Amino acid sequence: xxxEGADPGTVRPGGRTAxxxxxxxxxxxxxxxxxxxxxxxxxDVARRAEVGRTTVYRRWGSVTGLxxxxxxDMAEQSLPRTETGSLLDDLKANARLVQRTLTDPRxxxxxxxxxxxxxxxxxxxxxxxxxxETRVEEWAPCVQQAVARxxxxxxxxxHEVIRxxxxxxxxxxxxxxxRLDEATADRSAEAAAAxxxxxxxxxxx
Amino acid sequence: xxxEGADPGTVRPGGRTAxxxxxxxxxxxxxxxxxxxxxxxxxDVARRAEVGRTTVYRRWGSVTGLxxxxxxDMAEQSLPRTETGSLLDDLKANARLVQRTLTDPRxxxxxxxxxxxxxxxxxxxxxxxxxxETRVEEWAPCVQQAVARxxxxxxxxxHEVIRxxxxxxxxxxxxxxxRLDEATADRSAEAAAAxxxxxxxxxxx
Numbered sequence: 001x002x003x004e005g006a007d008p009g010t011v012r013p014g015g016r017t018a019x020x021x022x023x024x025x026x027x028x029x030x031x032x033x034x035x036x037x038x039x040x041x042x043x044d045v046a047r048r049a050e051v052g053r054t055t056v057y058r059r060w061g062s063v064t065g066l067x068x069x070x071x072x073d074m075a076e077q078s079l080p081r082t083e084t085g086s087l088l089d090d091l092k093a094n095a096r097l098v099q100r101t102l103t104d105p106r107x108x109x110x111x112x113x114x115x116x117x118x119x120x121x122x123x124x125x126x127x128x129x130x131x132x133e134t135r136v137e138e139w140a141p142c143v144q145q146a147v148a149r150x151x152x153x154x155x156x157x158x159h160e161v162i163r164x165x166x167x168x169x170x171x172x173x174x175x176x177x178x179r180l181d182e183a184t185a186d187r188s189a190e191a192a193a194a195x196x197x198x199x200x201x202x203x204x205x
Numbered sequence: 206x207x208x209e210g211a212d213p214g215t216v217r218p219g220g221r222t223a224x225x226x227x228x229x230x231x232x233x234x235x236x237x238x239x240x241x242x243x244x245x246x247x248x249d250v251a252r253r254a255e256v257g258r259t260t261v262y263r264r265w266g267s268v269t270g271l272x273x274x275x276x277x278d279m280a281e282q283s284l285p286r287t288e289t290g291s292l293l294d295d296l297k298a299n300a301r302l303v304q305r306t307l308t309d310p311r312x313x314x315x316x317x318x319x320x321x322x323x324x325x326x327x328x329x330x331x332x333x334x335x336x337x338e339t340r341v342e343e344w345a346p347c348v349q350q351a352v353a354r355x356x357x358x359x360x361x362x363x364h365e366v367i368r369x370x371x372x373x374x375x376x377x378x379x380x381x382x383x384r385l386d387e388a389t390a391d392r393s394a395e396a397a398a399a400x401x402x403x404x405x406x407x408x409x410x
Binding site: 036038112113115116117118119120125126128129132133160163164166167168170171172174175176177183187190191192194195197198200201204 | 241243317318320321322323324325330331333334337338365368369371372373375376377379380381382388392395396397399400402403405406409
């Protein structure tokens with residue numbers, strides 16, 4: 001399974017410093033997914049990662065510093081967009097990626113924890129905003145290509161279309177008990193495409 | 206200013222019990238808006254409400270019990286829908302109500318706090334889900350009337366249309382620094398109306 005914000009700690013190139021970072025961020029993600037932000041503790045993360053406490057304190061300094069770095073890493077490691085040649089199929093691929101991420105037990109719990117943390121901590125909020133900016137930026141070319149193909153009005157704002165795909169999935173995730181299934185993902189892609197075709201996402205002047 | 210979830214503690218009929226409840230819920234809302242869920246404390250709420258501690262402990266029992274009752278009250282006290290005779294104008298009225306709620310300093314902070322609390326507490330999550338169900342239920346007739354007027358396909362799911370109006374506003378509120386202005390609210394109403402007209406929100410069989 002692959003997610004919108006890739007699992008930190010997956011195998012990747014780098015020396016000892018990179019391996020330590022990967023282990024610590026993996027442990028931080030596990031701890032957040034299990035207990036939320038409120039119970040995150042640097043000493044516990046060091047123990048889980050089998051890394052010296054001093055290293056963790058020196059490198060990340062605080063829980064908020066650690067979560068900010070986790071979000072940076074999730075953005076860096078996250079998946080490239082899918083390009084199918086059709087706007088609707090590209091948006092469906094995006095929507096299904098978000099849906100798989102939010103319904104995965106670990107990733108879903110981790111996203112809930114960072115969203116909650118961002119509501120009460122400015123630094124985490126900034127890191128979370130950057131994560132979503134990066135993801136929106138990654139997928140925006142699908143909309144630009146649809147404009148170039150003549151599928152959408154010239155002045156369509158690509159970022160707004162991409163955000164419109166995710167919004168219903170996050171809203172459902174946070175405010176209801178309803179299942180987030182593929183049909184829900186497809187519907188959110190269809191809604192974004194229909195509104196974009198109708199010219200709703202025209203850039204504001 | 207009037208909000209989607211009305212301010213608890215506003216003047217309303219009732220005897221001493223109702224007045225105590227109103228004062229305690231108003232104080233709980235203030236405390237949540239200022240410090241979030243994590244620092245909510247029954248003794249502090251009692252002090253702010255100028256109500257005996259024992260009364261608060263006996264009646265609400267716990268912080269989660271208090272937050273659940275606050276959400277119940279917010280749903281009960283919240284505003285009725287606007288009916289303009291046109292789907293787009295009804296949805297814009299809904300979107301602007303949500304936008305005003307989320308941009309009001311106290312209400313915005315309070316919603317952030319309850320959404321965060323719901324990510325880590327089941328009882329709060331259930332109360333939050335019921336709050337949104339109530340609000341969606343309140344506005345759904347606008348969509349039913351649009352179907353009856355022939356503005357939308359017969360099989361349109363009213364709840365999905367109403368949720369589609371709120372989703373982009375909440376997503377922007379939680380994942381970006383972008384301003385939530387009236388133009389953003391209107392755009393989310395237009396997107397929901399365009400997608401509904403295109404048949405995206407057909408009931409699933």
